[in-house]
């Protein structure tokens with residue numbers, strides 16, 4: 179196999195790999211998208227062809243996730259991080275209280291941002307430099323209706339720690355950062371009041387964020403918010419108030435069609451379980467590699483692992499790169515390695531990674 183044809187598996191945590199068929203579709207559509215004679219990047223977001231895409235994308239999201247009618251589906255710019263600001267701006271106030279559950283890097287970022295706008299408290303005390311390998315024990319009895327909302331992160335992408343159940347919210351509006359695991363398994367949307375995920379992991383490419391929000395919640399927002407930071411602007415104008423990120427919206431549409439045509443979320447979850455179990459089983463069977471996350475909270479989409487000796491990390495990464503295993507290095511805050519196994523990663527990618535890990539162990543173990 180020559181270098182140019184060698185199969186590459188991209189384990190990046192986001193922006194992450196796209197399905198081959200979606201990339202091919204993008205290439206095919208480029209010169210003449212849906213008969214417009216232009217690429218999707220060149221047509222008006224208010225024209226009928228793009229409006230069709232907007233409607234279709236919402237319908238696909240509603241169908242795949244079974245989103246109830248009393249929720250709006252919004253598309254916002256600014257990534258998941260903008261949601262960290264918009265949530266407290268819309269739903270709390272300087273005198274208001276919000277409860278955050280922190281068990282990793284993104285939860286810490288979310289609460290720090292919220293503290294600029296309201297009294298945001300951690301349900302369980304946390305340390306800024308703690309590297310989580312589990313979901314801390316918690317007592318939800320502290321959560322009562324004096325709190326404007328409760329926020330948590332379903333999957334901590336850096337540490338590879340994922341909730342497997344939905345916490346009890348005691349009737350307090352529940353907000354959730356699902357950036358790294360929305361669309362990776364079925365969820366019950368009705369348990370939440372606000373769900374958000376930026377697209378660059380399981381919904382396409384960076385530039386657009388899906389927000390699924392209960393309609394009635396939006397009535398509570400103050401009236402003096404900047405328009406682009408007010409959820410109601412997006413609801414009222416079908417997320418087309420300003421010129422939206424049209425290309426990421428189009429890629430999301432392709433991804434949603436791909437999810438639907440490959441069996442929907444049940445099938446996606448089956449594939450993701452198979453991939454992550456295979457890798458964890460291999461790691462657990464080895465004396466050379468280890469994963470330190472408590473078994474019941476291991477992420478099905480971000481598998482972190484350490485080598486027997488840290489000094490081998492650079493060699494491991496360099497060899498992986500040569501073997502076509504890309505972007506396997508863990509986040510600098512956590513160290514070690516991380517294999518992101520989002521929806522587009524085929525089981526063959528996991529097989530290739532395991533084979534490389536075996537070969538490396540043979541040479542260095």
Ligand SMILES: Cc1ncc(COP(=O)(O)O)c(C=O)c1O
Nearest residue numbers: 257258259284335355357358376
């Ligand atoms: C769980 C989680 N939340 C938030 C973010 C930040 O997303 P963005 O860069 O789109 O703001 C990420 C990015 O990796 C993430 O994994």
